[in-house]
Amino acid sequence: MERANKPNFVFFIADQLRADALGHLNPLGAASPNIDELAGDGVSFQNAYCQNPVCVPSRCSMLTGWYPHTKGHRTMHFLLDEDDPTMLEQLKMNGYEVIWAGKDEVIPLNRDFGKYCDRYYPGAYPWDREKSKAFEKQFRGEPSGDNFYSFYAGKVSPELVDDNDRSCLDYSIQYLRERRETGREEKPFCLFLCLSNPHPPYGCSPPWYGRTDRSHIPARRPTPENWDGMPSMLKGIFEKQGLQGWSEERFAELKGTYYDMISQLDERLGELVAVMKETGVYDGTALFFFSDHGDFTGDYGLVEKAQNTFYDCQCNIPLIIKPPTGTDCRPRVSKALAELVDIPATVAELGGFPLNYTQFGRSLCPVLAGGETHRDAVFCEGGRIHGEIQAMERGHGPDSLYWPRLSTQCEEGPEHTKAIMVREQRYKYVYRLYEPDQLFDLEEDPRELVNLAGRAEYREIERRLQARILRFLVETGDFVPNRKDKGY
Secondary structure (H helix, E strand, O other): OOOOOOOEEEEEEEOOOOHHHEOOOOOOOEOOHHHHHHHHOOEEEEEEEOOOOOHHHHHHHHHHOOOHHHHOOOOOOOOOOOOOOOHHHHHHHOOOEEEEEEOOOOOOOOOOHHHOOOEEEOOOOOOOHHHHHHHHHHHHOOOOOOOOOOOEEEEOOHHHOOOHHHHHHHHHHHHHHHHHHOOOOOOOEEEEEEOOOOOOOEEEOOOOOOOOOHHHOOOOOOOOOOOOOOOHHHHHHHHHHOOOOOOHHHHHHHHHHHHHHHHHHHHHHHHHHHHHHHOOOOOOEEEEEEEOOOOOOOHHHOOOOOOOOOOHHHHEOOEEEEOOOOOOOOOEEEEEEEEOOHHHHHHHHHHOOOOOOOOOOOOOHHHHOOOOOOOOOEEEEEOEOOOOHHHOOOOOOOOOOOHHHHHHHOOOOOOOEOEEEEEOOOEEEEEEOOOOOEEEEOOOOOOOOOOOOOOHHHHHHHHHHHHHHHHHHHHHOOOOOOOOOOOO
16 A cells, blocks of 8 residues: 555554443443544454453464464463564564553563664553552452452552553653654654553542443353353363352442443543644554453453453454544444454555565455455464473462462363364354364354354354364464575
8 A cells, every 4th residue: 555654553452351341342331432432433343353362472463463373372471582573673664663652461571672662661660569469468358258369359549559551641642742842743653552451450440430330231141050061271260260159240340340440441542542633643643442352251250361262252352443544444343354463464554564574464454445354264272282381371379369260271181271263254163172162153142152063963064164274274384484594
């Protein structure tokens, strides 16, 4: 795509935000007027999926355009290698000033960030283990209680937690104003803003806490009466989180607090957009709003996330693209299947430059222009093989909030083992290496409660989706580095 002037790029990235929590995608979602207004200026992809349902592997895929299996990014403990290409480097190489504010989770902290950005701002408040533990002690209660692993904090006093999101937003606003005041508008910029909300603990301070009417919270996906046809990872977490006695009112309060956190995030997007308009960059900027993955938020009796389970509450994420003025765009909510790996290719087309390495994303620009055929299927994956100790993420004892999930990951049963999800418009299939597969008809069963795998009448559908996974693995299983070694 040829342009007389390069567009700017702003990435506003949420953490652990499920798609169905937003107002324009769900009438019972959170109050998110600024996010919904942004969707009206561009395209919101209601069928967008992350490539792994936890933070680090998902972000690695989004930045590189590679799937988790391509380089082994299937754990929170394996970050990008120094020679792994990223979208941020590509922008720098093509003349962009790149500003990174907020969460990292993909680059080792001992590495020079100058390769990825011109300025990196992690926030004003470095993480403090002791302060974090003191905060947790105030809301978790006793280890024998039913709130110890729930992540529910509820109404939180502002002084109990440092608001790093506020700090990173203020830094971003200051950058936009400083850029205008110092006359640097001639160089295009990329602002990569990675915030923490609505990541658990589910806690929010006034004035946001309580904004959501708890009586209007949508019903959660029910806790299974038995776990037949469901992955053993979920059963293991469920047994350890200890929420079996929770009432529907308590689950509604937890989700209501999560929605309050989204309303806080929404207001911050509104602040950023207002400053973009004030400084005259909104029209000429491609603004991407998305999340790395979702959250159970009480569905199936669970909270938080899991690494190798692929229900929509975990892997169906919001993705909104507001392109720069002059781009062929038909604003709407699109049903096209999309993936986070599509972001680098979309950025390259909007920016008018090629990516100089092999990647697997596809530009979403044709969908922005009105097309509804993008991908025939999307994929999400996770887990490990038996004996792959480095993927267990060991080291968390029973005092850790994450112990129910992480201790289950360390077991050598089928719980934390490899699986791949493929989703077409109607059917979702999960191939599991060491335990029974799953198949859902999303038209008849949108809450994914009835596993159809193994039924004779669905045998051909399963075979077709198995073949689609095989093709996916052959296409994306590896890449040839863009170099020729000495001697050849």
